[in-house]
Amino acid sequence: MSQTHRPRHYARRLITAALTVTIVAATAGWTVAHEEQAITGPPPGTSAWRADHSLPGAARQLPDPATVSPARIARFFAGLGAAQRRTLAVRHPQVVGNLDGAPLALRYAANARAIRAARAEERAADPHSPLVRRYTTLLSPGRRILAFDPRGRGQVAEVFGDLAAARRTAVVVPGSDIDLNAFDRDHDRYGTPVGMARSLRSRMAGEAPDTPTAVVAWVGYTTPAGLGPDAATSRLAEAGAPRLDRFLAGLAVTTAATAESPPTVFCHSYGSVLCGLAASAMDRTRVSDLVVLGSPGMRADSAEGLHTPARVWAARDSTDWIRRVTGYAFLGVGHGEDPTDRSFGARVVSADRAQGHTGYFAPGTDSLRNFARITLGRFDGVRCADRAEGAQDCRHDLI
Structure with a gap:
């Protein structure tokens, strides 16, 4: 300069x-009055995930989203069968959908389920809410949603x-x-x-x-x-x-x-x-x-x-x-x-x-x-x- x-x-x-x-x-x-509140920490639904001991054997303890690395999460899912993975995605869609290191296709499926649930909840509260349309758009065929957090x-x-x-x-x-x-x-x-x-x-x-x-x-x-x-x-x-x-x-x-x-x-x-x-x-x-x-x-x-x-x-x-x-x-x-x-x-x-x-x-x-x-x-x-x-x-x- x-x-x-x-x-x-x-x-x-x-x-x-x-x-x-x-x-x-x-x-x-x-x-x-209007300061944004930063969303941090593990995904919604983590408490229920931590309390889930339904898997048999070594997989009984689910990895903690707040502390376990994505590499360890990847190894955890690699040790599960396809049916076990799907069960976790159905029971805990908000966690699995936001779990870095989890299989990509499983996250897409989990987030689609989480978005449908969020849409149903919003529709029940207000059928004309703009969020209902927003969620419907995200559920359009072919969209691959890798993370979704409505908070x-x-x-x-x-x-x-x-x-x-x-x-x-x-x-x-x-x-x-x-x-x-x-x-x-x-x-x-x-x-x-x-x-x-x-x-x-x-x-x-x-x-x-x-x-x-x-x-x-x-x-x-x-x-x-x-x-x-x-x-x-x-x-x-x-x-x-x-x-x-x-x-x-x-x-x-x-x-x-x-x-x-x-x-x-x-x-x-x-x-x-x-x-x-x-x-x-x-x-x-x-x-x-x-x-x-x-x-x-x-x-x-x-x-x-x-x-x-x-x-x-x-x-x-x-x-x-x-x-x-x-x-x-x-x-x-x-x-x-x-x-x-x-x-x-x-x-x-x-x-x-x-x-x-x-x-x-x-x-x-x-x-x-x-x-x-x-x-x-x-x-x-x-x-x-x-x-x-x-x-x-x-x-x-x-x-």
Whole structure:
């Protein structure tokens, strides 16, 4: 960074920080009343699961979802017969459906059962509830729901493609205002996890039609609602980071037999804050590449400071408003250095033709094409951001 640019850079940080703190202070009363309650811990129904001693012999003690690793859960299910697995899914659909390390097909079946039960309960309380329609949509034929938790604003994960057979996979981690209701909303198509995941998988199919691929849209944490202190601080990201870590550990044990590489993880907006906090646990058995887009910061001063061996990439289009709130952290407000800044050390890729904060996965954009090629490991086709934007060769040491 030039000596001329440095004072302006830090002046902008101080001004932005001061404005943000003023906004936070001015809305403190509203925030206390509406602060999001992070959903953490084991899935609903865990108490009944722990109390179930119906299986014979060594399988009598069911693994505790709160303490047992996904690897041990995978070994537990591998030791059961098909009928025993189905029995557990019928008795405890909410646990089995959210149990990282459990067989994928069993989780899909368990979550379908859990969603049907949630719909019946909601319909009995209010036949005209929007949730009834929401649950019915999730139960559409062909949908593979990998996680479902109706608590709070609701959490859900969906698979696009055959995850069990995929050679290349990706996980999409969204940002603020995303929950069960906004998971696949009709408007702002490419700003939803479903829209992002479908578009990315379609682009990968175009790039490599003979390569089996899958993309997971993961809303496994409580996201901030609106612009306010929850979005400006890391509280919800800190609560969600262990959940992402456990989810990725589960993918590692359930997809290792077919995958050529661990997943590429795409973190949008506030999701990149969560990914930054979870990055230190992202070893090369769980994540190959970490891509942040429209990021307000990753709670780190540099890519090296994330302490992950995964390759770190970043993208931001010139029309994204997030550029106005990056690059500072002050009294716990703000998320640190801009990942697209040269000093951060990420591999910055072009986002030409993307528009606004939610246009990165839109067809025809450089960002979508780059994302598909990163996931496929085709780094020679990745287009770096223009040097005028302050980026270095994003493909160094790759081709």
